[in-house]
Amino acid sequence: MLVFNITRTHPVAFLLVGIPGLEHLHMWISIPFFFAYTPALLGNCTLPFIIQADSALHEPMYLFLALLATIDLVLSSTTLPKMLAIFWLRDRETNFYACLVQMFFLHSSIMESAVLLAVAFDRYVAICRPLHYTTILTKPLIIKIGVAAVTRAVTLMTPLPFLLRRFHYCRGTAIAHCYCEHMAVVRLACGDTWFNNIYGIAVAMFIVVLDLLFVVLSYIFILQAVLQLASPEAGYKAFRTCVSHIGAILSTYTPVVISSVMYHVARRAAPHVHILLAIFYLLFPPMINPIIYGVKTKQIWDHVFSLFWRKVV
Secondary structure (H helix, E strand, O other), X not given: OOOOOOXXXXXXXXXXXXXXXXXXXXXXXXXXXXXXXXXXXXXXXXXXXXXXXXXXXXXXXXXXXXXXXXXHHHHHXXXXXXXXXXXXHOOOEEEHHXXXXXXXXXXXXXXXXXXXXXXXXXXHHHHHOHHHHHHHOOHHHHHHHHHHHHHHHHHHHOHHHHHHHOOEOOOOOEEOOOOOOHHHHHOOOEOOOHHHHHHHHHHHHHHHHHHHHHHHHHHHHHHHHHHOOOOHHHHHHHHHOOHHHHHHHHHHHHHHHHHHHHHHHOOOOOHHHHHHHHHHHHHHHXXXXXXXXXXXXXXXXXXXXXXXXXXXX
C-alpha cells in the first residue's frame, strides 16, 4: 500500500506584527488612522453616489472621478479595518489566502494611475480640442478606457498570489507590517525569490514612469494651448478646470516619491519609519482626493450643498 506524504508548502496563517518597535503605541497610532479612514470612507462613498444621481455630472471627467473614488474606497477598505483590528483588538492572525487576496487588491490600486492619466487626456481634449470634445470622448471610449485600466491592473497583479503560493515559508510566519505587502511576504519565503523582486520593481517603474510621462506631456500641450489664448482671463478659466486633477496627481505621486527617497536615503533607519511612510502612502490619497474634488469642482459641491439643504429644510 502506497502512502503519499503530502506536505503543505505554505502556512495556514500569517501573523501581522503591526508596526515593529512601536507596539506599545499602537492604540495611540490608531487614532489618526481612524480619523483618516472616516473621511476616506464617507468621501469615496458619497462621490460616486452624487455623480450617479445627477445627470448633469454624467460627463467623462466625473465618470473618471467616480472610478477613482471606487478604487480609493477598495484600497482603504481592504487594509484599514484589519489594521485597526490589529491595533485595537490585537487580532494579528490572517489566513494565508486572505493575505493573498488583500495583497492583490492592495497592489491592484495601480489602476489609479491609469485613471489619473485618463483625466489628463480628458483635460487635454477639453482645452486643446474643445470643438471635438463630444465626438472624441464618447461613452463607448470612456467604457473602453475604464475596462483597459482595470484589465491592465488585474493582468499585472494576478501573477503575484500564484508566485507566492509556490514558495515554502521557512523563515517564520510573522509579517513585519500592518498589512500583506508583497515584499514583506517575500522576505519570509525560502528559495529563489529574484523573479518576485524584479517583477515587483519592474511593474512599479512601468506604471509610475510611463503614466506620469504621458500626464506630463498632456499638461505641456495644455499649457501651450492656454498660453495661445487671446484673453488671459480665458486662459485662467481653462487652466482652473485642471486644478483638482493636479491636486490628485500630487496627492498620489508625492507620497510615492517621498517613500522611495526615504527608503534609499534612510536605508538604515528603524523599520517603523518605512512602515509609517508606507501607511501614509496608503491613506493619504483616499482621504484627500474627495476633498480636493469636492472643494475645487463646483458642480459636485453645489450638489452636496443642495442635498444637505434639502434635508435641513
